[in-house]
Amino acid sequence: MTERNPGFATLAVHAGAQPDPTTGARATPIYQTTSFVFNDADHAASLFGLQAFGNIYTRITNPTTAVLEERVAALEGGTAALATASGHAAQLVALQQLMQPGDEFIAARKLYGGSINQFTHAFKSFGWNVVWADTDDLSSFQRAVSPKTKAIFIESIANPGGSITDIEAVAEVARNAGVPLIVDNTLATPYLIRPIEHGADIVVHSLTKFLGGHGNSLGGIIVDAGTFDWSKGGKYPMLSEPRPEYHGLKIQETFGNFSFAIACRVLGLRDLGPALSPFNAFMLLTGIETLPLRMQKHCENAKAIAEFLSTHKAVDEVNYSGLASSKYAALARKYAPKGAGAVFTFSLKGGYQAGVDLVANLKLFSHLANVGDTRSLIIHPASTTHSQLDDAQKTAAGAAPNMVRVSIGIEDKDDLIADLDQALGG
């Protein structure tokens, strides 16, 4: 008997969720509770010892959040997942399982600015040392490998410029170095790119963006691909060595191909604490049900707007990998054939002031520091997030004075084009 493999849209609606055992409720209930009663002392001991399936405390597991976790794991093709309070928390928890003070990890220089801050400042204070590499020069990843390297971190579609990373090439460097590849898949979502199919061992997301998709709830997630052998060489003691607090239990030996997700939960989330609120899990789950439909519209609109802007007399250059003229067009066709996402940058002939004026003149685009909303968003980094830097520093950070970043929503594209046209002075 052959087994049928449900498609992506079916998983987006069903994975992880089934009618509630007690009430029959079809939508996933919001289990807004801190704690769960034990049947008896033996049940409690089994749960605390990781010997039984069940809930203790919402910092570690929660039934609403568990549905979200299984949903995203299924969409990414992973073995398990762990939700966190934000995308930043996901990165913290994931790396805590891999890094000891003095260790290094390699990260792509083209990253969300918040990740650059986290890696440069917070992680440095833990003794986790980031070594930067350049996705436009893949040999830089190989050169960055050292005996202290514990992981490689890239974005599938990089923020803010929307460039596409050659995931398979970086995965090969990681494999040869014997370290896991972590891919931040926030801007692509598994609808556009499934990094695990291209060699990622761990996928992280800010659920706040396209997965949740409505700009109403923060959240993050770590997906375990189940591909990495943590037992090799004692390089990852959190997973391979006996855990004193669990009576000598070894995570890898006990949990097999979802042991990384379990380590993140029972060592990371337990001790660091950035659990997702069950209410946010519910909001994010509801968003994910329409992910395929929204991403189709986001990408269709983004391509149309990028094409419009690329012919506009006030625009200098459009950086959208979905344009045939983009230097990333070939990578986009390979990794993201359904669309190159909906976040990109463009520069204005009129310089810094033109950026300020464009943002001020728009009527439908919201001026704010987020991406991946149903609404179209815009930000002029030089006058906002990067305003403390001088011009040379702004350009180096991908925030040239005349550059603006947009996140295209799911409104009618003609209305968005008309708004941009009037704001650019027709």
Add this chain to the structure above:
Amino acid sequence: MNHDSYADDYIRAILNGVKTIAMVGASPLNVRPSYFVFKYLTERGYDVIPINPGQVGNSLLGKPFVASLKDIDRPIDMVDVFRGSAHVMPVVDEVLSLSPLPKVIWMQIGVRNDEAAAKAEAAGLKVVMDRCPKIEYGRLSSEISWMGVNSRTLSAKRAPIPVKGMRLSLDRQSVSGGNTAASDRAVKNRNEPG
């Protein structure tokens, strides 16, 4: 047969079909995986028999330890092996000397012996390697979903409330092995020589 991955139907048929399970290497220590797999399978209604020659005279959750498979006084459907890969062949030889023959040999996570598997299969037994029956039961019933694990199954039917002693339905819609193809591929690459 290929042991890098298993179709859900193969695992489901085994877990739905067996009733009596002999556990080789059952530990009385409540922090060992064999202990809590024993406990879980017992709570899900299987008749599990603990085998450990060093524990004869003692009981595990009310079940007396026996020294070896041949000391069991009733037909066995499945033998669950908590021994290192190198120690599996003698277990298989002992299994094949039993009458009636058990139907299944199951080796736990990390345990894989292709030679022993081939021998058992040649005698008509089903073999599972490098898997845990507790995890597979939890996955196919979706009980494991509590931990954010991808059960790779779907159901639009009302979920049961799992209580002690209750068998859970394992007959959910499978997402098949395809969605963890990456994990299966990784295992295959690891097991290939060189």
